[in-house]
Amino acid sequence: QVQLVESGGGVVQAGDSLRLSCAASGRTFSSYCMGWFRQAPGKEREFVAAISRSGGTTYYADSVKGRFTISRDNARGTLYLQMSSLKPEDTAVYYCAMARSRYSTPRTALDEYDYWGQGTQVTVSS
Numbered sequence: 001q002v003q004l005v006e007s008g009g010g011v012v013q014a015g016d017s018l019r020l021s022c023a024a025s026g027r028t029f030s031s032y033c034m035g036w037f038r039q040a041p042g043k044e045r046e047f048v049a050a051i052s053r054s055g056g057t058t059y060y061a062d063s064v065k066g067r068f069t070i071s072r073d074n075a076r077g078t079l080y081l082q083m084s085s086l087k088p089e090d091t092a093v094y095y096c097a098m099a100r101s102r103y104s105t106p107r108t109a110l111d112e113y114d115y116w117g118q119g120t121q122v123t124v125s126s
Contacts, residue, residue, distance in 0.1 A: 002026035002115045004096050009120030016086050022079040022096030022117055030074035033099040033106050036081045038092035050106035059106045086124045093119040
């Protein structure tokens with residue numbers, strides 16, 4: 001079965017950087033678009049970033065554009081999210097997700113993903 005395991009979360013101060021990783025197994029990683037989503041307490045899960053199968057195309061939420069970078073290593077079956085200039089409002093549980101179909105472009109909607117990791121907590125203090 002498909003497994004997505006996130007790591008790299010933690011507690012940082014505003015302005016710091018953090019890199020999240022997501023190790024995938026159970027499916028041909030390079031055949032599927034991948035995404036990062038986050039959920040803050042009391043809020044709905046929201047799109048953060050997405051990447052195409054090859055890694056050549058990326059999409060970002062406006063709130064993280066210019067600060068976060070999504071990337072993937074298809075040989076290692078791993079997805080990354082490099083986060084810089086972190087703000088307190090970035091505090092959330094971050095989830096990686098694998099698209100439900102072999103889309104040709106990155107997807108931004110939650111229902112376009114069918115496998116999710118368990119999440120990793122990112123806390124940014126002011």
